[in-house]
Amino acid sequence: MPPEPASVSLPPGLPPDLADVSPGLRVPAGLVHVLLVEDDEADAVLVEDLLEDCEMAVRLTWVRSLGEARAHLTGKDAPDCVLLDLHLGDAHGVSAVTRLLEWAPHAAVVVLTGLAEAQAGLAAVAAGAQDYLAKGQVDPLWLGRVIRYAVQRRQVQQTASQLQAERIRSEENARLERGLLPRPLVTGSQLEVVSRYRPGRDYSVLGGDFFDVVEADDGVHAVIGDVAGHGPAEAALGVCLRVAWRSFILSGVRGVRLLQLLEELLIAERDEPEVFVTATSVTVLPDEPAARVMRAGHPGLLLHTPGRVEWYEPEGGLALGMIPGLDTWSEHVVPFDDEVGMALFTDGLFEGRIDADGQRLDAPGLLDLARSHAHRRSNDFVDSLITGAEDASAPYGGLADDVAVLYLKRNRP
Numbered sequence: 355m356p357p358e359p360a361s362v363s364l365p366p367g368l369p370p371d372l373a374d375v376s377p378g379l380r381v382p383a384g385l386v387h388v389l390l391v392e393d394d395e396a397d398a399v400l401v402e403d404l405l406e407d408c409e410m411a412v413r414l415t416w417v418r419s420l421g422e423a424r425a426h427l428t429g430k431d432a433p434d435c436v437l438l439d440l441h442l443g444d445a446h447g448v449s450a451v452t453r454l455l456e457w458a459p460h461a462a463v464v465v466l467t468g469l470a471e472a473q474a475g476l477a478a479v480a481a482g483a484q485d486y487l488a489k490g491q492v493d494p495l496w497l498g499r500v501i502r503y504a505v506q507r508r509q510v511q512q513t514a515s516q517l518q519a520e521r522i523r524s525e526e527n528a529r530l531e532r533g534l535l536p537r538p539l540v541t542g543s544q545l546e547v548v549s550r551y552r553p554g555r556d557y558s559v560l561g562g563d564f565f566d567v568v569e570a571d572d573g574v575h576a577v578i579g580d581v582a583g584h585g586p587a588e589a590a591l592g593v594c595l596r597v598a599w600r601s602f603i604l605s606g607v608r609g610v611r612l613l614q615l616l617e618e619l620l621i622a623e624r625d626e627p628e629v630f631v632t633a634t635s636v637t638v639l640p641d642e643p644a645a646r647v648m649r650a651g652h653p654g655l656l657l658h659t660p661g662r663v664e665w666y667e668p669e670g671g672l673a674l675g676m677i678p679g680l681d682t683w684s685e686h687v688v689p690f691d692d693e694v695g696m697a698l699f700t701d702g703l704f705e706g707r708i709d710a711d712g713q714r715l716d717a718p719g720l721l722d723l724a725r726s727h728a729h730r731r732s733n734d735f736v737d738s739l740i741t742g743a744e745d746a747s748a749p750y751g752g753l754a755d756d757v758a759v760l761y762l763k764r765n766r767p
Contacts, residue, residue, distance in 0.1 A: 388501060389433035390416045391423045391454075392466065393442050397489060401437060401466075401497075408498030420445040420453060427458035435462045435501045438483070440474055447474060451481045462508035464500055484508055538567035539600070545574045545638060548732050548761035552702075552740055552753065561756035562588035562631075563700045564596040568603045573640050575603045578698040578760050579633035580652070582673075587625055594623050595631060608637070613650055613683050617674040630675040634698055638762065643691035645762075648683050650674050653704075654717070656724050657688075658695040658735060658761075663724040665717060695732055695763040697724075702755030703739065706747030715746055736761045 388405065392398045398416050405412045415433065417423050421444050426433060438454060440447055451463060465478040465486045475486030484504035487497070538547045547567050562581025567574065577599050581588040598619050602612055612635060620631055632652040638645045647655070651673025657664045671682030690696060704720040707713065715723070720743070727738035736759050747753050 385411045385413050386435065386501065386505065387413045387415070387431070387433045388435050388437060389423060389426050390414060390437045391418075391420060391442065391450075392416065392437070392439045393418045394439070397439070397466070400489075404492060404494045404497045407494035408501075409495065410498040410502060412498075412501075419443055420450055423454065424457050427454070427461060432458070433461070434505050435464060437464050437466055437501075439466045440471070440478065441468075448477050448481045451478045451483050455482045460508065460512055462504045464504050540567055540569040540574060544569065544640060544765060546732060546761075546763045546765055547576075548736050548759075548763075550736055550740055550757075550759045552744070552757040561702075562592035563702070563756045563758040564592040565698070565758055565760045566596050566600050567760070567762075568600055570603060572608075572637070574638040574762075576636045576638070576698070576760060576762055577633060578652070578700065578758060579631055580700040580702075580758075581631050582629055584756075588629075591620070591623055591629070591631075595620060595633075599635075609685055610648070610681065610683050613648060613671075613674065614681060617678060620675045621678055624675065630673040632673045632701075636696070636698070636762065638690060638764070643689065645688045645690040645696065646685050647688050648685050650683055651676065653699065653701050655699075656697040656721070658697060658724070658728065659693050661728050663721065663728045665721045690764070692764040692766050695735070695761055697736065697739070698760045698762075699739075700756065700758045702753055702757040703743050703759065705755055706743055706753040707750040708746045709750065715743060719746075732761055732763055 390398060390401055392401065402414055402416075405414055415426060417426065420442055423436070423438075427436075436454065436458075438450060440450055442450060445453055451465060454463060455461065463478075463483040465475055465483050467475045467478075467486055467488050471488070475488070478486055484507050485500050487500060538549070540547060545567075549565060549567075551563065553561070561584045563579070564581075565576070565578040567576045569575075577596070579592065579595060581592045581595070595616055599612070599616060602615055607615060613633070616631075616633070620629075630651070633650045634652040634655065635648045635650075636645050647668050649668060649670030651670065654665055654667030657666050666688060668686035668688060669684060671684065672680060688696075704715045704717060706715055708715050708719065720739070723742045723746075724735075724739060727735055727742070730738055740757060740759060743757070744753055
């Protein structure tokens with residue numbers, strides 16, 4: 355079956371055999387779109403004739419300058435291949451290739467040179483073109499093959515680049531995740547610790563959720579926090595704050611002063627003044643059935659006893675960095691004996707959409723979910739919270755934000 359004829363969209367003022375193009379012509383599926391950037395009319399006609407005779411269905415668009423070409427390089431109708439003359443009125447030599455690839459980095463470019471310009475063609479390939487052709491030494495079969503191979507090579511390069519980028523991103527995320535989600539620094543004699551982390555819908559981008567648990571002489575200290583936003587900068591900031599929190603605890607910083615220092619560090623390290631961090635800090639006292647809790651803009655917590663779950667929200671202050679220096683935080687005593695498990699979490703656990711109207715699970719829905727699993731023990735209880743939130747939001751896009759959960763429970767003597 356013969357190939358589809360080339361359809362041509364050419365500048366006005368040309369001979370009828372070039373300008374007679376049906377304006378409503380639809381491009382068949384599988385057609386290769388070629389953009390010819392050539393200011394010589396005779397050479398443009400030659401390329402059109404060659405493409406009509408090649409064994410490939412081609413749609414040709416001709417422009418006379420690099421400036422005109424720019425409008426055709428992006429969008430749904432971007433060309434599969436660009437045939438680029440190296441001698442244009444507004445660009446010359448390798449600079450033409452460089453400028454075109456700045457505008458369309460993923461374009462498959464084949465340059466057109468004179469008969470004695472092999473070095474110019476090689477320089478163009480070194481600058482990012484896929485191949486070069488000498489005018490006057492091209493037949494239809496050769497031209498079609500060069501275009502096809504150029505497109506295929508560019509696709510292979512793009513795929514390889516994407517795979518490499520994904521590999522690097524995965525490695526970066528793994529390093530950041532180790533910093534955000536460390537192993538608890540506890541002996542296990544005082545406290546049972548269950549921790550979970552689930553990435554949100556965009557698995558390639560780690561968020562700024564972090565937590566840590568450290569055992570010290572005066573009890574076991576825990577923190578959970580959430581940097582506003584997503585991406586490497588937010589994740590790195592989360593790592594910075596988590597490491598600083600551990601250092602402050604081990605050096606004896608306690609109470610409101612701990613949050614003050616974290617806010618000072620946040621202000622010094624954040625890229626934008628709008629970035630803030632929510633956090634909850636907990637100290638489990640070893641000799642009394644209580645814990646001390648400070649909240650900085652963070653959600654409340656769940657108190658889990660056998661067969662019962664309650665939402666507990668001690669009075670809290672503003673998120674860190676929201677109004678620097680205001681110091682609205684205070685420490686509150688929470689009942690915490692060996693019957694109570696305390697679940698801390700980031701807001702990604704209850705912000706997933708659960709119906710077509712955009713309704714979210716929210717705190718009441720999370721509490722209902724937790725109560726339906728109140729009979730479960732620590733690990734199963736935490737897993738059931740996350741699985742239940744995921745299942746509820748799955749038909750409507752899934753959990754869009756990262757989820758971190760930290761569950762603390764005293765070990766019975």
